[in-house]
Amino acid sequence: MTQRARLVVDWGTSNFRCYRFAPDGTVAQTHQASAGILSVSDRDFASVLQREIGSWITPDMNIFLSGMITSRNGWVETPYVEAPARLADLARAAVVVEAENGVKMHFLPGVAMYSPTPDVMRGEEIQVFGVVEELETATVILPGTHSKWVEVRDGALQRFSSFMTGEVFGVLKTHSILGRLMTDAANGNDPQAFIDGVQQVLGHQTVGLLHDIFTTRSGVLLGQLPAQDSADRLSGLLIGHEIKDGLAAYPITGRLLIVGDAFLAQRYQLALAQFGITAELCSPLASVDGFSRLSALGL
Numbered sequence: 001m002t003q004r005a006r007l008v009v010d011w012g013t014s015n016f017r018c019y020r021f022a023p024d025g026t027v028a029q030t031h032q033a034s035a036g037i038l039s040v041s042d043r044d045f046a047s048v049l050q051r052e053i054g055s056w057i058t059p060d061m062n063i064f065l066s067g068m069i070t071s072r073n074g075w076v077e078t079p080y081v082e083a084p085a086r087l088a089d090l091a092r093a094a095v096v097v098e099a100e101n102g103v104k105m106h107f108l109p110g111v112a113m114y115s116p117t118p119d120v121m122r123g124e125e126i127q128v129f130g131v132v133e134e135l136e137t138a139t140v141i142l143p144g145t146h147s148k149w150v151e152v153r154d155g156a157l158q159r160f161s162s163f164m165t166g167e168v169f170g171v172l173k174t175h176s177i178l179g180r181l182m183t184d185a186a187n188g189n190d191p192q193a194f195i196d197g198v199q200q201v202l203g204h205q206t207v208g209l210l211h212d213i214f215t216t217r218s219g220v221l222l223g224q225l226p227a228q229d230s231a232d233r234l235s236g237l238l239i240g241h242e243i244k245d246g247l248a249a250y251p252i253t254g255r256l257l258i259v260g261d262a263f264l265a266q267r268y269q270l271a272l273a274q275f276g277i278t279a280e281l282c283s284p285l286a287s288v289d290g291f292s293r294l295s296a297l298g299l
Contacts, residue, residue, distance in 0.1 A: 006062040008291040011069035045075040059101045066108040067123035080112035084156045087129045091297045130290030131282045138254040143264045149246045163242045181220045182231045193229035197236020198274045209241045259286045
């Protein structure tokens, strides 16, 4: 492995990210494009790879691919590894495809849970292994369209739960009656309106998520909530309920880590503070760190 140049491709639904590693294990170059798998015509992933990073590809190279590119909608479907899982389990389960020029493409699996309820992740597992120490016990939150709460025990990804928080927010804002109240000024930049939403979840007045969502509308209609604050309030309500349920299911042992987009990660950190909990924001290069650890296993 150490004798072969390597590229890491984090290829998701919406974005394409690639990192070229130097021989010493550091990142020499990065490339990002809005070329997620949903934008690829006729499943011609090879052409997109060549278009985006063809100049980086040399014979006898290792290319590691993770994320939705390894799903049934991607290039090569890679079966899930069942939790609990370690980084070595991902390495052993990779599907390797060798091109005519000697390039080896390693399609990495995601992680699945079958009990007590079914759940899956693809790509987030690399981020998790990028931020936890080898034998660490920690809780990792990965905010996003489908947020993940992950329990890591003695360095193993023990269990996890997905929350459709980001997608529900987008659907409500774009396709529900709530969106008609959200003005152009509702651009997600009012921390106090967001905090108010989180605190409503913590207060005695809440009777559940579905009721709280409706108060975003009724609060505006009754003059108790400015329309321009409604999007931030709704965000606080949804994230607040996610955190309330997440904390009930995942008692914090060890460090509490947040991995993800800087703005969204800071929102989760702010929301957790309302619960009296301190969380650590992790490097945005968590995937790169995870791949670095993976490559050290000798693939």
